[in-house]
Amino acid sequence: MTATLPQVGLLKGLGVTLKTLLKKPTTQQYPHVKPDLPPRTRGVIALMEENCTVCMLCARECPDWCIYIDSHKETVPPKEEGARARTRNVLDRFAIDFALCMYCGICVEVCPFDALFWSPEFEYSTYSIRELTHEKEQLRKWMDTVPPPPELEVGAETPKEISDGLAAARKAAEASAAAAAPAAPAAAGGAAAGGAPAGGAAAAAPAAKKQEEDIHVEAQIDQEVYDQLIAEGKSERVARARAKAAYVRKEKARIRAEREGQS
Amino acid sequence: MTETMLPREGAGVVPGPPGESMLVEIRTGEQELSTQEMNLNVGPQHPATHGVLRIVLDLDGEKIVRAQPIIGYMHRGFEKLAEARDYRQIIALVNRHDWLSAFNNELGVAMAVERMMELEVPERAQWIRVLMAEWNRILNHLMFVGSFGLELGAITPVFFAFREREDIQHLMESATGGRLHFTYNRVGGLKEDLPRGFLKASKQLTKTIRVRNEEYRDLLFGNEIFVARTKGVGVLDPAVALDYGVTGPTLHASGVAEDVRVTEPYAVYDRLDVRVPVGTAGDSYDRFKVLLDRIDVSCDLIDQVIEGLPSGPVNVKLPKIVKAPEGATYVRTENPLGQTGYYLVSDGKKNPWRLKMRTPSFSNVQMIPHLLEGALLPDMIAILGSVFFVVGDVDR
């Protein structure tokens, strides 16, 4: 093994460190600056209690068996006379032990009623392990931090919810176009076709728009509404906008009533 | 020191013939002044061994006479755990034995189940699998680039490597939700598709990684001190390597270009141009060089995937309970550390009957005693740093 003499390689290394010295560091000063987490981040699991039907699929599929669910059955009196009494599952306890949780996401994926969601919230450390078992009240609170899912990449298949809703909207639009002039609230047909709000709105909007198209009203401020909103404490901008909208609505209704009165 | 006063056999003094006065003969050479060998325990808690690996050394001064690795400190019973979990749960589980190559592990298991069920995985899923697998490979290699420098005393490259890892992990998090344990594969494809902007960010990041790779070359690789510490250290003969079952970059550095992505391509590797960088001397220097080159190769592969990504679905509709038919299969994948094999035996139920894992770190660690004998103590650090292994992978 021969001895080494300092050569160019050492100087290049010195150059790299000097260059880094002069650049801004990449550290994020954590408690002062919160990290910018993407929407799919698996921070904590949130529960939408209203959707849960206590099917127990999440508790069964969890690899660690860290979901504790208690429930009881209740009978609901029938809506009409003579019908059968229905039984309903009522959720008593839904707890996730985050000390055991592997953050694998199988429970969120497997829930058929979309009751479990991922949230990027990660600042929930505690001083004792027992406090890491969170009950449904806390899980419900974390629902407020759940972000909407991101759009998918170009070339991806559209998700089933969106494609179903679009198909329903298209059908409803065709149906309302076919049953055109008597402004048929075929929006009802759209609503029946899956209840996707996109579908319903898409169907209702074309039908409603056709009616309003031929009435043009100059926007002015409805003074009464404006004064009332200012008195309530709304800001001037908001009050003006709502007052204008109210005026336009009243004018259009008046004109429509006139037209109907005429026809 | 318990030594008797009488001269030992083979000691420097030899008694003369009987009857005569004590004639002594002083011998020189090997039997003279035997020094005692020092027994040193490196680990299980030691900064140099990556994790809880214990090596018992017999030292003669600073030279290692014998080395014996003792493993098992991280045995978690993976294979037994897998027998009690169903086919989606074991994907979450196998993330964790080689935690630096989580996606590749999942890929192997998912492929094993798909092969047994004869499922056709959609095209787009295969391409995205390759994309994620290559990003994971870069993550893994960056970790070892950093830690190798750290063990030799270069404290800066590790920070740079982790800066790159943070960027990549942020990218992976946007798609999978996790930074280390992805759980992104499913039987029959992937969990869900990539988010908008992922491909553009990927392309940007490969450019950055290529530039930073040059920085590692300048900072560490061309450094004369680094060269002096690693050239000729821990030379691994290719025949010995193949005998021990060594795979991955450790084997490639010895000149053998055995890469599963080329010999038995899976996913869409047969449609991509996979280069396999090899070294010539098989020493620590070559292992590091192979590592840096493989990062460049993975960047190329990612760019190729971004070019050729088709559109379509990413998973198939599975029955409510996934059951693999009776039978057994063995799937080989090229993990960043070497060749990983999963031997899956099923008896028709929803849990596997047996999941045996062939892990690359286990074989790589086997040849450490062979490399260490005759080396100096600081060389042990260089050798341990250059033989890439993860203790979770060794012990499972």
Added chain:
Amino acid sequence: MDTSIFALDNAWLALLLKVVAVLAFFLVAPLVMGYMEHKVLGHMQARYGPMEAGLGPIKHGVGQLVADGLKFLQKEDIIPARADRWVFALAPGVALIPAMIILVVIPFGPGLWAEDLDTGVFFALAVSSVSVIGLLMAAWSSNNKYSLMGGIRAAAQLIAYELPLVLAAAAVVVQAGTLSLVGIVEAQHSFTAFGIPVPYAVPQLLGFLMFFTAALAELSRPPFDMPIADAEIIAGHMTEYTGIRFAFFMLSEYAGMVVMSALATVLFLGGWYLWPGVPLPSGWLGALLGFAITMGKITTLVFVMVWFRATFPRLREDQLQRFSWLILIPLALLQIVVVAVFKVLA
């Protein structure tokens, strides 16, 4: 100025002032240099270094080392059961005191020195070798194989690098014609090579680099930090030390960095003069300027030491030894010959 500012009529007062000045500098300068190391190392690694610990309203980690000192003070004093008690306890002191003593002879500006010994260089280099004994004491008495290995490596390394250090300094002494440190600074002030006034570092560039390298090895700083190789033998001879004793070892390292840089400044970089031939204003202004210039040069050299730490991996001991015996010492001897020849001819 030829006399120290401490040359007062009352000898006892002068002594007290000298002691206070040396102690104050010894305790403050390493802290400042330590802070610089933290921050510079951090920024070279694309991070910030200490930010939260602060003194009063100033944050950015200025209070980090103060906090470290307080932390070490309040730690439990642990001596391993099978360790050699007295040797173990005294070793940090033996490693630390020489650094303080060398400060007595180093001039920091016109009149700013405690003692101007006629054998200044000899005294400084001799005293710096005493700290090796402290290391060996620590290593042996710890009753720990890792410490022992660190101590043996340290002993071999420090002895090997004493020679280039001394020989490089000897070349300067030959050029200046005096062993006194103040005398060497004054000699540099009037030194010209081929008519251009330059500090000794320019004609004796090789000597300067050798002195610097040997100083790095003496201090066990990277790339010569095999005795304290963190990844291998934890902390070498300091493994079993905790609390204030460990702090003493750390302080001795930083103080050593300051002292060696100060020696290099005085011997090679022209001391407190901005450039040879450029005179300083007299009186307090001159003293202040001189001190500032010296501290600037010392800080630059310490910065280079930190820069080396950030960039280079460790040399293995046999490579270290080869480098010293086969390269540095022959070059140092050559340097002396060249200087002597030029001195006689010029």
